Structure formats: structure tokens, C-alpha cells
Amino acid sequence: MDETATPQSVLNKVSVDKFLLVLNLPPILKTIDNRSSRDKNKVNLDSIQFSVEGSIVPEISIPNITIPFAGQNLEVTSYSREAYQKNNINFTIDNRFNNYWILWKWLNILNDSKIGLFNQDNLPDPSVIASLHNYQTDMSIFSLDEYNNKIMEFKYHKAFITKLGGIQYHYQQSNQIVSSFEFAYSQLHLEML
Secondary structure, rough: OOOOOOOOOOOOOOOOEEEEEEEEOOOHHHHHHHOOOOOOOOHHHHHOOEEEEEEEEOOOOOOOEEEOOOOEEEEEHOOOOOOOOOOOEEEEOOOHHHHHHHHHHHHHHHOOOOOOOOOHHHHHOOOHHHHHHOOEEEEEEEOOOOOEEEEEEEEOOOOOOOOEEEOOOOOOOOOOEEEEEEEOOEEEEEEEE
């Protein structure tokens, strides 16, 4: 056996949180930053931490086109990607619910839970806020090896939240509280690290 080889499989992990989510908040959330105290209308951008238990890398498809030719069929590429499926992230809720609160505020800006309108709180300059880049962002999920070194980066561009998962409290169990969120995005890029 090679003595320089990794002593265990990269996929054989003891810990369930071998993924790191790096999320650049969209500009619309940066306008309500409040680092000094807990406020029902603000978010604390310094407190974002996501311990990700897993994510599904979506199917990537570049379909073929069938062209009739000389009594036969010629298969060629379409040269275009189909739309990506939405992605779901499972994460551990921090002990102050800060990471859950930020996702809630993001979703609530897109459609207010009381009024049912976009940007009900009238955040700065609604004409600018309504543009796509103000509620979309880029995010990366890094997979980690058994030594917590980053080995692969999945970059999701122009992403925005579409669903926030429920919370199940289990006070008779010692498990941490987990939830999930779903997001849509326009592009996916992979990078080996």
C-alpha cells in the first residue's frame, strides 16, 4: 500500500457537515443590515453561518436533436443547456436562529407574508430594487475532505431563494435543529481545488 495515500476514502466521513456554504447576500438584504442588536426588521450580516449537511448537485443536460437525413436519422447536439432544476440545501440552524432569520427576510422581501406584495417595507429605491441583480446573488458550496480541506467548488450564479423549509423540534432527542431552503439559479460552474 502506498504510504502517501489518504488513509480513508474521501467519501467515508465521520461528520455529517462536510460541506461549506458561502453566500453573498443580495443587495436588497444588505440595505437592512444591523450589527448592533436584534431587530425584527433588520438582519445581522456578521452572523451568517451555515453548517450544510448536504446538497444535491443537479442533473446537467445538453439535449440532442434528431435530424432526418437520407432515410436515416442523424443525432447532433443542441448546443444548449436545459434549465437547471432548483436546488435544496439542508442546514443546521444556529443557536440564535440568525441564519434562518436571514433566509426568512429574503423570502419575505420577495412576497410579504402579511400583505402579499414584493418589497412591502419599501426598501431604498423600489425601481432599482425591482431589478434582478438586487434580489439575486452568487453562492458557492465547497465539498470538504476528511481534513476539512476544500476539494471541489460548486458555484451557483444569479441565485435566489424560492422556499424555506419547516422546523421540527425534538426536545427529547439530542440532535441539532435542522431546516432547509430551496433556490433557483441561472448558471452552475464547477471548479476542482
